[in-house]
Amino acid sequence: MASRTVRNLVDGEWVESLSGRTRERRNPADTRDVVSTFPESDAKDADAAVSAVAAGWEAWAATGPEQRATVLEAAAGILERQRDSLIEDLVREEGKTRAEATMEVSRTPMNLRFYAGEAMRTAGVTLPTGDGSLVFTLRAPVGVVAAITPWNFPLNIPSRKLGPALAAGNGVVFKPSEVTPLLGQRLVDALLAGGLPAGAIAVLHGGAEVASALVTDDRVDAVTFTGSTNVGESIHRASRASRRTQLEMGGKNPVVVLEDADLDRAANLIVKGAFGLSGQACTGTSRVLVHDAVHDALLERIAAGAQALRVGPGLVDGVDMGPLANERQRDSVLGHVARALDDGARLVIGGPADDTQDLTAGDLAHGHFVRPTIFADVDPASALATEEVFGPVLAVLRVQSLDHAVELADATRFGLSAGIVTADVARALRFARRVTAGLVKVNQPTTGQAMNAPFGGLKDSSTQTSKEQAGDSMMAFYTVDKTVYLSA
Ligand code: NAD
Numbered sequence: 042m043a044s045r046t047v048r049n050l051v052d053g054e055w056v057e058s059l060s061g062r063t064r065e066r067r068n069p070a071d072t073r074d075v076v077s078t079f080p081e082s083d084a085k086d087a088d089a090a091v092s093a094v095a096a097g098w099e100a101w102a103a104t105g106p107e108q109r110a111t112v113l114e115a116a117a118g119i120l121e122r123q124r125d126s127l128i129e130d131l132v133r134e135e136g137k138t139r140a141e142a143t144m145e146v147s148r149t150p151m152n153l154r155f156y157a158g159e160a161m162r163t164a165g166v167t168l169p170t171g172d173g174s175l176v177f178t179l180r181a182p183v184g185v186v187a188a189i190t191p192w193n194f195p196l197n198i199p200s201r202k203l204g205p206a207l208a209a210g211n212g213v214v215f216k217p218s219e220v221t222p223l224l225g226q227r228l229v230d231a232l233l234a235g236g237l238p239a240g241a242i243a244v245l246h247g248g249a250e251v252a253s254a255l256v257t258d259d260r261v262d263a264v265t266f267t268g269s270t271n272v273g274e275s276i277h278r279a280s281r282a283s284r285r286t287q288l289e290m291g292g293k294n295p296v297v298v299l300e301d302a303d304l305d306r307a308a309n310l311i312v313k314g315a316f317g318l319s320g321q322a323c324t325g326t327s328r329v330l331v332h333d334a335v336h337d338a339l340l341e342r343i344a345a346g347a348q349a350l351r352v353g354p355g356l357v358d359g360v361d362m363g364p365l366a367n368e369r370q371r372d373s374v375l376g377h378v379a380r381a382l383d384d385g386a387r388l389v390i391g392g393p394a395d396d397t398q399d400l401t402a403g404d405l406a407h408g409h410f411v412r413p414t415i416f417a418d419v420d421p422a423s424a425l426a427t428e429e430v431f432g433p434v435l436a437v438l439r440v441q442s443l444d445h446a447v448e449l450a451d452a453t454r455f456g457l458s459a460g461i462v463t464a465d466v467a468r469a470l471r472f473a474r475r476v477t478a479g480l481v482k483v484n485q486p487t488t489g490q491a492m493n494a495p496f497g498g499l500k501d502s503s504t505q506t507s508k509e510q511a512g513d514s515m516m517a518f519y520t521v522d523k524t525v526y527l528s529a
Contacts, residue, residue: 042133044075044076044078045076045077046077046078046079047077047080047222047223047225048080048226049080049082049244049246050090050226050239050242050243051086051243052089052093052097052239052240053093056080058083058086058246058247059083059085059086059089060083060085060086062080062083063078063079063080063081064078064081065079066079066219066220066222066223068134068136068408069136069364069408070133070136070353070354070355070408071354071404071408072407072409073407076133076134076223077134077222077223079223079246079247080245080246080247081246081247081248082250082251083250083251083254084250084251084254086251087245087251087255087258088254088258090214090243090244090245090255091185091214091243091255091258092260093240093243094185094212094213094242095185097212097241098182098184098185098212098240098241100241101238101240101241102182102210102211102212104210106160106161106163106208107160107161109157109160109208110157110158110160111157112207112235112236112237113154113156113204113232114153114157115234116153116232116234117150117151117154117157118150118235120146120149120150120153120228123231124146124147127142127146127224127227129356130223130224131146131195131196131224132356133356134220134221134223134224135192135193135195135220135224135366136355136364137318137355137363138355138363141317141363142355145194145197146196149196149200151492152492152510153200155204155493155511156205156207157204157208159204159208159515159516160208160209163208163209163516163520164180165177165178165180165522172528173528174526174527174528175526175527175528176524176525177524177525177527178523178525179524179525180521181520182211182520183209183211183262183263183285183520184211184212184263185211185213185262186202186206186213186214186261186262186264186519187213187214187216187255187256187258187263187265188203188206188214188216188266189216189252189255189265189267190202190216190217190225190266190268191218192218192366193321193322193366195217195221196224196227196228198267199215199217199225199228200228201509202265203229203232205515205516205518205519206265207237208516209516209519209520211241211263211519212240212241212242213241213242213243214242214244214261215229215243215244215245216244216245216247216252216255218268219246219248220366220367222246225246249272253276253279256279256280257279262284262285263284263285263286263287264285265509265518266286266287266288266289267288267290267509269429270291270429270501273288273289273504274288274501276288277504285506285518286504287504287506288504289496289498289502289509290323290498290502291323291455291457291502292323292327292429292455292456292498292502293328293427293428293453293454293455294314294324294325294328294457294460294478295327295328295329295446295449295450295459295460295487296310296326296328296329296459296460296461296462296487297330297331297443297446297447297450297459297461297472298329298330298331298332298335298462299332299443299461299462299463300332300335301463302339302462302464303462303464304335304339304342306484307339307342307462308339308342308343308345308346310460310462310484311326311346312343312346312347313486314326314488315327315347315413315433316347316350316435319362319365319411319433320430321365321366321432322488323457323502324457324487324489324490325431325488326460326486327429328426328435328436328449328450329343329435330438330439330446330449331437331438332439332440332442333440333441336437336439340389340415340437343415343435343437344389344390347390347413348413350362350413352364352405352410352411352412353408353410354404364409365409365411365432366409367409368409370409370432371432373430373431374411374430374431374432375393375411377425377428377432377434378391378392378434379393380424380425381419381423381424381425381434384420384423384425385418386416386420386423387417387418388414388415388416389415389417389437390412390413390415391412391413391414391433392414395412395414397412411432411433412433413433413435414433414434415435415437416435416436418439419436419438421449421452426438426452426453427452427453427454428453429455443468443471446472447475450476451476451477455500455502456477456478456479456500456502457498457502457503458481458482458487458488458498459478459481459482459487460481460486461473461481461482461484463483463484466483469484477499477500479496479498479505480496480498490510492511493511494511495508495509495512496509496511497509497510
């Protein structure tokens with residue numbers, strides 16, 4: 042397949058980086074396939090992009106909510122009509138399977154439609170007074186919003202930031218992940234084709250260099266970031282106190298399995314949560330905390346389910362799990378596996394000696410493939426039990442009671458998603474009340490969210506600035522409130 046040229050968007054023009062530097066993105070299932078060449082932007086490009094949006098956003102803010110809603114609706118329709126080619130690009134650029142890509146490509150226009158509605162609904166309040174005057178809050182856009190996103194949902198996550206930011210009348214400087222530049226460009230192409238004025242948006246491609254220039258630019262009024270906790274914390278340190286910053290970060294998500302659980306059901310949802318998206322979901326299951334009484338029976342079922350998964354390129358029929366996103370990701374995951382072995386965890390399936398599938402033969406040798414890997418008897422204090430792996434590696438730990446499960450579930454710095462499998466609703470509710478996680482799933486995988494539900498983590502998984510995706514506070518991040526006192 043042909044390689045595509047991806048460009049920055051500055052002042053309504055698709056342009057090269059000012060330095061002329063470029064990078065290549067290769068297909069993670071077959072690195073002989075160059076998906077795109079894209080700009081390696083730097084501080085000068087960031088300066089030009091912020092200048093353009095700083096000059097242009099107020100014209101967008103002055104439009105009515107109907108017009109902003111119409112643009113988001115139109116972009117949604119365009120994405121729906123481009124569905125097949127978006128799915129192919131998503132598989133080729135990011136590495137999802139066709140089924141996983143189909144879900145993301147279907148969800149993205151729904152998000153834009155949801156935020157189109159928010160453009161019309163976002164309103165202030167009027168407060169009672171005793172003297173006949175009027176006190177009310179006026180909601181206005183924040184101004185210039187920088188949106189910095191990861192590669193694992195290159196359409197869905199940006200649409201959850203660009204959608205509400207634009208619905209509220211902000212200008213956006215969008216920095217997609219350098220792993221998925223093409224999908225970033227395609228999302229913005231749809232917004233422009235849907236009628237978004239050029240002054241309301243700029244796109245910068247590249248990595249840490251341009252992203253850190255963006256977050257230290259004083260003309261940026263708000264930063265919304267999704268990515269790793271380490272990078273998020275560096276953004277927080279670089280930001281001035283008065284700038285609003287929304288950071289949605291990593292996870293180490295547990296599933297607790299109690300002794301009364303339906304073990305087949307538990308194993309299915311654990312395999313789905315741990316190995317879906319090749320384990321590269323922020324809400325992916327990375328720990329199982331299973332009651333001693335059912336430990337062996339559950340482990341056997343999870344291992345069988347994971348072992349049956351076929352790894353390969355996402356467009357090939359019958360493939361259940363695609364590659365990891367790039368060499369760095371694969372090496373990092375294999376590093377976690379090696380460390381777990383050194384730390385004495387018991388390898389159940391996967392790992393270096395797994396011969397279920399020869400990943401070094403034929404075309405597979407050109408992709409970043411890793412077999413599903415499960416460790417048991419994992420030390421709760423070890424790296425595998427506490428650090429985010431972001432790959433298809435599952436740690437299984439024994440617990441003796443619900444209290445013990447809550448204690449271990451909370452024994453990491455993260456607090457994104459936590460699941461429990463039990464037939465006992467009362468114990469499930471006790472877990473939901475006590476565990477420190479932004480999402481609690483009862484008899485469901487840790488992954489997967491309703492698009493109209495608030496989303497975000499606790500602890501080091503999030504700044505908890507306001508929830509992403511939906512809910513009362515979501516539009517608050519993208520608007521400022523002024524309290525107006527009016528006497529006639
Ligand atoms: P990452 O932190 O490496 O990169 C995220 C984005 O930040 C990219 O666009 C990257 O170019 C940019 N960036 C890199 N260095 C920067 C810097 N110094 N300053 C500003 N920006 C910088 O994350 P990733 O590898 O793209 O994504 C995987 C991570 O994202 C995982 O930790 C995962 O848990 C997390 N994630 C979280 C959520 C969530 O909603 N909580 C969702 C998806 C992914």
